Amino acid sequence: MASITKAPQKSWTNVTSDAELVKHLLELYFCWEYPTLASLSKEHFRQDFSSGSSRYCSPLLVNALLALGSRFSDRPEPRTDPDDPFTAGDAFFEEAKRLFWEQTDHQDLTAVQAIGIMSIREASCGRDIDSRYYAGQSVRLAIEMGLHRLDDDGTGDDHRTVQLITLWGAFSLDHAWSLTTGGLPQFSRFPRFPSKIHVNSELEETSWAPYTDDGPDPRPEAQQPCHIRSVFNCFCELKIYHKYLHWYENIPDALRLGLNF
Template sequence: METRGKEKRTCVSMACMPCRNRRSKCDAVMPTCGSCRVHNTEAACHYNPDKDLRTKGALRKLLVDYGKEKRTSDFILRSISQGSEADAAAVVQLLRNNNKPENYSDIQDQVVRMLHSGGNIEVVSGPIPSGESEPMSVLTLDASQTTSSQSRHYGATSNLAFQGDELGLSTNEPAGEVPNWTTVTSDTELIDHLLKVYFTWSHPFHVLFSEECFHHGMGEKQRKYKYCTPLLMNAILAVGCCYSDRPEARKNPNDADTIGDHFFEEAQRLFAEVPDEASLPIVQALGLMSLRETMHNRVSSGRKYISLMSSMVAELGLERPPTPDRRISDAEVEVRKITFWGSFALETASAMWLGRTPSPLKPTGLGHPKLSPDLENVLWKPFGTPNYDGGETELAQPSRKYGVLLQLCFLSGIVNDFLNDFYSSRSGLTFEQSCLHHEKLQKWRVDLPTALQIKDDGITLPQIITLQCVKSAPFGLSVC
């Protein structure tokens, strides 16, 4: 019987992946090579020419991939170096959230979509890995710390620390350098004046939004309406009119009762036109509209806007920290905290002045705004007073506005509990309850930082005086 000689193995230039891994000879038979049949690895037998760097095609593809990665890296670096601070924070967070190599191929498209959406990371699909903490802090509320989980905030090691003076976010920024945000007037000098008096006399105590983020949003060449909107701007100007003695601050220059009416009516019109959805600027604007109506002794109207504000706060879930699966920028996390605590303090104060039970909405695991020495030491100057021309003055001193907000958070919690106990019973507070609340208020006063106490031998900031008035108000109720 004629025997057949052993066939010579065909010389192949490419081996399947299992043969490459075990360094065995491969006959390159498709779909399964002989070696894989012997080693029972038929299921894993496949060929990947892109991994074989001996071929020109694989080398060419490798060079193309390297070129694409370099272009993506250059684009991202330009986005960070040339974009706004809020955009830089959002891009860096996006990079840290997409830390898997397989996600790098489409990272540039994600950055483009995110920047076109106004820096909102929520537009990018995919969950944030559980347990991942926010790496940056927008307002540098504590240069040695970072916030967990939206805001706005750059940490000390990010080289993007948000300093108001470095970014030109001073309250002295001329309104004429940005597009008009109101149709009421085109007088940018008047708008600049109203913004200055608002941020001097109202905002340091009623902090409903981040002043730094607001000025940043107002100065953007392309409006993103994330931190500054026409509705919020007109609400601010309406409140600012209450601190101005200019005839232009009145709808009818000859009628003092119409002060701020033109800006407030514009805010009402814009609020009626907004879509049926909640947002941070709308919450902030509603709080200001309530404050303005209360200042004009229109209590029922002010209460209406307070109720709308509280409902929208609950709708947005501002009373609790964002869940880990939500893609929210670090800046927005801090703005959310500032907005909630400002709204909570305003609602509690309204309940105290009107003599009623406050809203049941309370913080659920939400932290307080943290302090930054850089922002606390921004000078307060008495803009709008007759003898002040805008220059240097001996009255200038650190504004302490976020320190006031932090203490107002603590104080509002105490007053809120007091009001609930006081109005929940027809007989009022018992002696034991009165003593308990009195001890809490006294402890708050003792723990108050020296910088926030009334000075015996100097000028005390108006927001600090107002803070002390809020502390004393519950005593009057308990006596009555």
């Protein structure tokens, strides 16, 4: 599993100056949450995070990711109360909210991605109403930006790929909430759907291993292919409730309950 190996060119958060902690929390996110609902491109994010570019990285997105990554850590540093694990990531989340409301133009890829991450973080805290709200905001922004009118033209254009990942990440999250609650999704029908993300065989075989506060699991038997695009495209098919059973019948064995790590 590739990781952030060099210090970023600039600080992306005002909550902490601990670069090691930031790197650690991002690794936790990319290990445990990203493979399920990948609402951003890890490769493009990491490149811009390290270089200081704001095209695919932003303080809003970084703080949202750190807030969610904190949920996978038992370390006291990400907590506002060191003795209360339920406060893990709260400071990062408050900073993300502040940055979002200070931003005058929300029609930005990193904003759409960040709001989706904030939705997942609130769900992990048991705040379903807030989570559903953020999920709705994310997919509505994606539609306002016209991302649903895009398509994969087969050229492998990086920006087009990130746009499609952003759209499908927001769309899948909204429909996952629809399935969970039995409510209607924000958008249940489009004139047409854009294509799914191209499955890159080299990326599919990238190694995944458990990562915890103790670091990556070094055991060879803990390594497995990530299948990141296949999993992502599978969740993109989770469109509306009445298609759920058909969807479940056709998912890979690795995703079936009780068979995954």
